[in-house]
Amino acid sequence: MRVRISGLGNDLCRISRFRRFVEADRQALLKRIFTAEELAYAQSKTDPAPHLAVRFAAKEALLKALGLGLRCGIRWREVAVVRNDLGRPALVLQGRALELFQAGGHRQIHLSCSHDGDYALATVVLEGPGA
Numbered sequence: 001m002r003v004r005i006s007g008l009g010n011d012l013c014r015i016s017r018f019r020r021f022v023e024a025d026r027q028a029l030l031k032r033i034f035t036a037e038e039l040a041y042a043q044s045k046t047d048p049a050p051h052l053a054v055r056f057a058a059k060e061a062l063l064k065a066l067g068l069g070l071r072c073g074i075r076w077r078e079v080a081v082v083r084n085d086l087g088r089p090a091l092v093l094q095g096r097a098l099e100l101f102q103a104g105g106h107r108q109i110h111l112s113c114s115h116d117g118d119y120a121l122a123t124v125v126l127e128g129p130g131a
Helices: 015-023 027-033 036-043 049-066 095-103
Strands: 004-014 079-083 089-093 108-116 119-128
Touching (some): 004 049, 027 049, 049 079, 049 089, 049 095, 049 108, 049 119, 089 095, 089 108
Antiparallel strands (some): 004 119, 079 089, 108 119
C-alpha cells in the first residue's frame, strides 16, 4: 500500500514561556488554548509547563501542516493532544479544524513530540489517500 504525505508541520517553543503563564496564574489564557483534559493532565504533573508547551507546539505543527495557521475559523481547543495507554500522543480534531482536515483530503494524523531543557518540539505528518 502506498501512502501519500499531504501535509507536514513542525514547531519549537520555549517551555519558560508557559512556566511564566502558570506562575502568573494566567488561567483565562490557558483555558483559551487548552482543553479541560489537557489542562488537567498538565496540572497533574509537578511542573506543568513542559506538558503545556509540547501541546501548544503540537497544535501549531498541525496548523502548519494544514497550511492555514489560525485562519479559517479554527480555535485552539478544537485541536487536542491525547495519549493512549502506552503514552503515545495523538491529535483529536473537532469543529472547524476537523472540517478543514477532511476537506483537504487528509486521512490520518501522525504526531511526534518531545520536550527537553527549555524547549518543546512537535512534528505533524498528514497522510492523504495513496498514490
